Amino acid sequence: MIKACIFDLDGVIVDTAKYHYLAWKRLAEELNINFNEEDNERLKGVSRMKSLDIILEIGNITLKESEKLEFADKKNKWYREYILKMEETEILPGVKIFLNQLKQNNLKIAIGSASKNALTILQRLNLIDIFDSIIDGNKVSKAKPDPEVFIKAAQEMHIKPEECVVFEDSIAGIQAAKIGQMKTIGVGNHQTLKEADKIINGFKNIDLKILEF
Ligand code: B16
Numbered sequence: 001m002i003k004a005c006i007f008d009l010d011g012v013i014v015d016t017a018k019y020h021y022l023a024w025k026r027l028a029e030e031l032n033i034n035f036n037e038e039d040n041e042r043l044k045g046v047s048r049m050k051s052l053d054i055i056l057e058i059g060n061i062t063l064k065e066s067e068k069l070e071f072a073d074k075k076n077k078w079y080r081e082y083i084l085k086m087e088e089t090e091i092l093p094g095v096k097i098f099l100n101q102l103k104q105n106n107l108k109i110a111i112g113s114a115s116k117n118a119l120t121i122l123q124r125l126n127l128i129d130i131f132d133s134i135i136d137g138n139k140v141s142k143a144k145p146d147p148e149v150f151i152k153a154a155q156e157m158h159i160k161p162e163e164c165v166v167f168e169d170s171i172a173g174i175q176a177a178k179i180g181q182m183k184t185i186g187v188g189n190h191q192t193l194k195e196a197d198k199i200i201n202g203f204k205n206i207d208l209k210i211l212e213f
């Protein structure tokens with residue numbers, strides 16, 4: 001029986017991919033790299049440094065580690081300018097209702113995100129207090145598809161992995177949850193997320209039956 005739900009943040013609770021894209025695009029332009037929205041799909045669920053590596057690979061550019069850190073910082077500064085302006089209305093449709101429904105039915109809820117900006121985003125959305133556990137990019141040493149982020153969330157909630165379901169929009173995230181012995185629900189593209197146990201388009205009109213496996 002499912003006792004806890006773990007939510008990825010970017011792409012599940014809120015669409016921050018558009019802000020990541022704007023900031024990466026600006027950096028790519030500075031480096032004279034052609035970077036488009038299709039390329040941006042490859043960055044979903046991927047860590048900041050790995051995302052930069054993908055962009056540099058597209059542009060066929062090699063940089064020293066110190067330069068890479070500088071560029072990643074620069075991108076993050078621009079990204080934070082966008083997320084600091086985010087509002088509660090940007091929570092994706094149906095999410096808040098579903099979270100409240102889970103709480104009312106005594107299920108635990110957590111965030112399992114690769115982002116080091118997760119707390120800033122959750123603060124802007126007024127969503128900090130609702131979660132029993134928030135594990136973000138600052139609390140883990142291994143990126144998805146390593147299950148560390150989800151395992152830590154389950155541990156903090158004192159729930160066994162097999163009693164958790166993970167909601168994810170990225171392939172790496174679905175793989176991470178599966179390696180961690182958790183149930184998986186993909187949020188978004190049915191073709192991309194076909195490895196998931198179930199797939200939903202979003203949280204509008206979703207009810208607790210979705211947790212029956
Ligand atoms: P940051 P998630 C991920 O968040 C994003 O999907 C990914 O595009 C981003 O590069 C990564 O966080 C790191 O974000 O630069 O803010 O630390 O989907 O795991 O919630």
Ligand code: MG
Nearest residue numbers: 008010011169
């Ligand atoms: Mg995501």
